[in-house]
Every structure is written in C-alpha cells, then in structure tokens.
Amino acid sequence: MVSEKFRRQLRQESEQWWAEGLIDAALYEKLADRYQFQHLEREASNRFVAILMGLGAILLGLGAITFVAANWQEWSRSFKVIVLLSCFVGVNVAGFYLWRQPTSQKGQQRLGQALLLLGAMLLGANMGLMSQMFHQTGELYELLLVWGLGVAAMAYSLRLTSLGVLALILVNLGYSGGWFNWQLWQQFSWTSLIVQHLPLVVSLVFVPLAYWCRSRVIFGLSAITIATSLIFNLKPLSSGIVTSGWLPAIAFGLPIALLWAYSDRIWQRLSTSLTATPALASRTVTTDPFQPIARSLSIWVLGIVGYFLSFRWLWTDYSGYRDGALANWHWQPLIDAVLLAIVAGLGWLHLSYQLRRDLLRVQEKAINSGTIALTLVLMTIVFFCHSFLPGLGVLAFNLILFVLALGLIRDGLALASRHTFWGGMVLLVLGILSRMLEYDTGLLIKAIVFALCGVGVMASGIWFERHIKSDRPLSLPTSSQE
Structure with missing residues (x-):
C-alpha cells in the first residue's frame, strides 16, 4: 500500500512538473486518479x-x-x-x-x-x-491485569488496534505493580502466574493479536514487553552486581537473539512441512512485515544492555553476593526462558538455512546476522569467565558498545538513514562521556573531551546532511521508505 507521505510528495512534484511543462494535463490527471x-x-x-x-x-x-x-x-x-x-x-x-x-x-x-x-x-x-460494592478485596495490579486481558478479548473480537494498544498498556501497568510486590513471588495464584510468566502470556496473546490486527504498533509494544519482562523476571542483577554463569547470559542474551532471529516463516515452514507437499512448501515464501521491527528492537536492546553493562561498578567482586543473589532468584520464569529459547533456536536455524540456500542478499550492513551472533557468543563467554579474569566484563562490553556505535554510523552513511546514523552517534557520544565521568580524570581533560564531542556532533551532522543530499537519487522515493 502506497503511503500518504509518498502521495503528498508525488502530488507536489507532479504539480511542479506540470508547471514546468515536463508533463501535460492528461498525465497529471492520470496520476491524480491513480494516487x-x-x-x-x-x-x-x-x-x-x-x-x-x-x-x-x-x-x-x-x-x-x-x-x-x-x-x-x-x-x-x-x-x-x-x-x-x-x-x-x-x-x-x-x-x-x-x-x-x-x-x-x-x-x-x-x-x-x-x-x-x-x-x-x-x-x-x-x-x-x-x-x-460486593466487598471483593484485591490489589490494584490485579484489577489492571484482568482489565487488560478483557480489553484484549475485545480487541480480538473487533480487530481494533486502539483496543490492543490499551490492553498492552494496562497489562504492563499491572505487571509493574505486581513485580514490586515481593509477596507475590512466594504465593501461587493466577496473578502471580501472569506476572511470573508475562513473556509467555504476551507471546501467546498479543503477538497473534498484532497479526490479526495487522498492527506494527501492537507488535512493537509486545516485543518490548517480552524483552524487558524476561530480563526483569530472571533478575540477573538482584544483588546489584553481575554474577557469573548462565543466569545473566540468558537474561541479557536471549532477548537479543530472539528479536533478531524472529520470523513468522518459522511457523509457515513447520505447517507446510506437516501438511503440504514439498513442491507447495518450496513455493510458500512470504515476507514478514514485522521482522524489520524485531531486528531494530534487537539492536536497541543490545545498545541499552551494552551501555548499561559498560560501567565498572557492576563488575565488582561478587564472591560475597552470590548466595544473596541466588536466594532472591525464582525458578518459575525459567520456563518462559526455555520456551522462548526454543523459538529463538528455530529462528536461527531458519536464518542459517536461508543463508545456505542464498535466499538472502549479501549482507551489506555492518550490523548483520554474523555480527549479532559473534556478539552473543562474546557475551556468553564474558558472563562465564569474568570471575576468573578481572576487568574482562568492563572491557568486553565497552568494546561491544563502541563497535555497535561505529557499525550503526557506517550503516547510516551507506544507506543514507538518519535514524541509524544518529543512533550510532548517540551511542558513541554516550559511551565517551560516561567513561570520562566514571573514571577519575582531570577537569581539563573532561572539558576538552566535552568540547570535542560537541564539535564532532555538529561537524558530523553537517557532513552527513551534505552526504545524503549529494547521493540522493533524482527520482521520488518509493512508498516503503520512511
């Protein structure tokens, strides 16, 4: 479907073409009728x-x-x-x-x-x-959870995006109130099940609703909810530091892997392999409208995790905190992690199958599937080995942060994408400023670095705008561009 932005640009350009005599009135009328x-x-x-x-x-x-x-x-x-x-x-x-x-x-x-x-x-x-009225006592977060699920049922029956968004907001508000209620993690009730297994609930309720309503907003909010609730429920920093082992590796790595490899072609391939002939299965190739959103959110999660874990105080000696961290941990969210890890594994298998069959174009971006895979492997190694190598975690995640920032800047320049370019610039400047404020450096050095960052941002912004204007094609952009 042609976007309204494209139609407005086309109308403006076609009116100018008509005024300059490049097209006649008949061709303009055809364009006006078509669009x-x-x-x-x-x-x-x-x-x-x-x-x-x-x-x-x-x-x-x-x-x-x-x-x-x-x-x-x-x-x-x-x-x-x-x-x-x-x-x-x-x-x-x-x-x-x-x-x-x-x-x-x-x-x-x-x-x-x-x-x-x-x-x-x-x-x-x-x-x-x-x-x-009937003296039914309960917490506010319980009301919000039930209210959100009821609105989700209305959204399914009416196929309305606005109701789906409202349902997600209510469920997230209820989850926030329930997550801070520490007694909820010690009891067994339907509200505790929803809070402890919110990633699975959202995956089963709201992701299909996004496809049913064909809503990118519902899918994006659902993906954000799954990623954040998975990290919060596993509680990798329950004692305020990064512990060593599989818990932080799953909590921080699984959302990135799941979002990057997500594709509805997994279910299409499974269904066609069970119910269709091989010839029909080979012809069943459709584009996933939500995969670009999932991959963009994966990069966002990686950037936030990389920036957050690049601080030195999170990697202090954890020997005195390990018992406390395990005491505050609950095994119930691990069920969601296992099931979502299976989905992520199927996604990466499908992605490797596509790469082997050359169904994807050559990955021209610096931030591609190979980069994400290597980053996840490096994160896993760091979480298992940083207790034996002091300083490894700080060094590794600073490296991840700056490589991601430079990769986004490179992709933004190559694709003439403002969002990608400025996302990389923000990560780069945040990383530099945070390191200058975190470590004991003199005020003169801080002033010089701040000034250089400011000048660099202004110079790079001016240069980037000139670069994309000089490389911009003469034809109108397609409807898929934003």
Whole structure:
C-alpha cells in the first residue's frame, strides 16, 4: 500500500512538473486518479477528527465517572448495578453500530471507534466498582491485569488496534505493580502466574493479536514487553552486581537473539512441512512485515544492555553476593526462558538455512546476522569467565558498545538513514562521556573531551546532511521508505 507521505510528495512534484511543462494535463490527471490526490486533505481531516473523537470520548468517560462518584453514596446497590451495566452495554452497542457503518461514512466509523474505546475504559470502572460494592478485596495490579486481558478479548473480537494498544498498556501497568510486590513471588495464584510468566502470556496473546490486527504498533509494544519482562523476571542483577554463569547470559542474551532471529516463516515452514507437499512448501515464501521491527528492537536492546553493562561498578567482586543473589532468584520464569529459547533456536536455524540456500542478499550492513551472533557468543563467554579474569566484563562490553556505535554510523552513511546514523552517534557520544565521568580524570581533560564531542556532533551532522543530499537519487522515493 502506497503511503500518504509518498502521495503528498508525488502530488507536489507532479504539480511542479506540470508547471514546468515536463508533463501535460492528461498525465497529471492520470496520476491524480491513480494516487487519489483529491482525498489527501480529507484523510488528514479524518485523522484530526478521530483524535478529537478519542479525546472527547476520554473526557466524556471521565465526566460520567465523576458524576457517578458524586452520587454514588445516595444510590441503592441495585440501582448502581443497573447504571453501570446500562452505561457499559449502551456505549459498546452504540460504538459497534457506528463502527459497522459503510466505508464511505468515515466520520461515523471513527465515532464508533471512539465509543468502543470509551467502552473499554468503562469495563475497568465497572470491574472496580462492582468489586467494591460486593466487598471483593484485591490489589490494584490485579484489577489492571484482568482489565487488560478483557480489553484484549475485545480487541480480538473487533480487530481494533486502539483496543490492543490499551490492553498492552494496562497489562504492563499491572505487571509493574505486581513485580514490586515481593509477596507475590512466594504465593501461587493466577496473578502471580501472569506476572511470573508475562513473556509467555504476551507471546501467546498479543503477538497473534498484532497479526490479526495487522498492527506494527501492537507488535512493537509486545516485543518490548517480552524483552524487558524476561530480563526483569530472571533478575540477573538482584544483588546489584553481575554474577557469573548462565543466569545473566540468558537474561541479557536471549532477548537479543530472539528479536533478531524472529520470523513468522518459522511457523509457515513447520505447517507446510506437516501438511503440504514439498513442491507447495518450496513455493510458500512470504515476507514478514514485522521482522524489520524485531531486528531494530534487537539492536536497541543490545545498545541499552551494552551501555548499561559498560560501567565498572557492576563488575565488582561478587564472591560475597552470590548466595544473596541466588536466594532472591525464582525458578518459575525459567520456563518462559526455555520456551522462548526454543523459538529463538528455530529462528536461527531458519536464518542459517536461508543463508545456505542464498535466499538472502549479501549482507551489506555492518550490523548483520554474523555480527549479532559473534556478539552473543562474546557475551556468553564474558558472563562465564569474568570471575576468573578481572576487568574482562568492563572491557568486553565497552568494546561491544563502541563497535555497535561505529557499525550503526557506517550503516547510516551507506544507506543514507538518519535514524541509524544518529543512533550510532548517540551511542558513541554516550559511551565517551560516561567513561570520562566514571573514571577519575582531570577537569581539563573532561572539558576538552566535552568540547570535542560537541564539535564532532555538529561537524558530523553537517557532513552527513551534505552526504545524503549529494547521493540522493533524482527520482521520488518509493512508498516503503520512511
């Protein structure tokens, strides 16, 4: 599908071509009909109306909640139940009716989506007030978890991205509250199972929802949730230092390996190998729309982990902390790690199969599958051997940080990608400044380094902009470019 940015650029350029006499009116009309120039302003207006509708729905919901709260004590229990259920059912029925209107009536569809979003918010209000009326005690994070899963069910039934995003936000808020409740890790309940196995829950609930809704936002948020919750649940730094062994290797390495090797072709190949003939299986090759997002997030996770573990104080002598670290560790999240490690292993096997069959182009990027694999091997070696070689961890992760930064800068220059180039520059400058502030250096040296970093950033930015302008092709960018 052609992006709106491409259509706006094409309209601007084609109008200039027409004014300069490079094309005639007939060709301009063909371009306008093919790319629907006349609908561009209407689509922008519809988006603005949708934002206003969503904001209005939120304010309307807050007003309704405030009104109910003001008269709550004066109403009987039966009347309260009738009011809550009537509001919830009425808003959702009205939203569903408007949302199902024909495509030509965009305004009513967007109003319906806003009402459905309001209905999802009323679901949480109803749950909280019902539990209060019938004296059902519980923690706030339990309400958020149940609320989020309920909104996820609504998102599945209606196939709405906005509801999926809201469900993910609620689940993450509930997870944050439950993770800090240390008693939860000692008990067995459905909330403790969700918190302790959130990576698996998100993988089974929200990743399929991203494909069902065809939403890059839901997939990106799901991938971030899986990576962060996997690290937090395994607690590799429960005593404030990096211990030696398999625990930090899994906690920090598995999210990177999983995100980089992720592809839905794994399941396609498994399903076709079980149900289809070899000829049909060989023809079943489709592109994964979410793989670029997963790989970009893998690089982000690697950069954050590399920067965080490049500090010297995390690699202090751990001999007095090992028992305390193991005492604060729980084995339940290891189930998620094992299952996700199987998925990551299948992904890397599929990736190696593609490389052997030459189904991928030559990897022109500096940050490629080979670089990621070597980095993961180096990280594993460091986590197992740093107790025998003091200083190995600090040296290795500083090396990883600066190599990643230089690789991103190189790829940004080669591909004329601003995001990649400036991501590498940010990592490089952060690494240099952090080392200068961490180690005992004189103020004069710090001042010189800060000044050089500032001048270097400005000079590199000016040079990069000139570089991409000189190398920019004369034709319009394709619709896939951002």
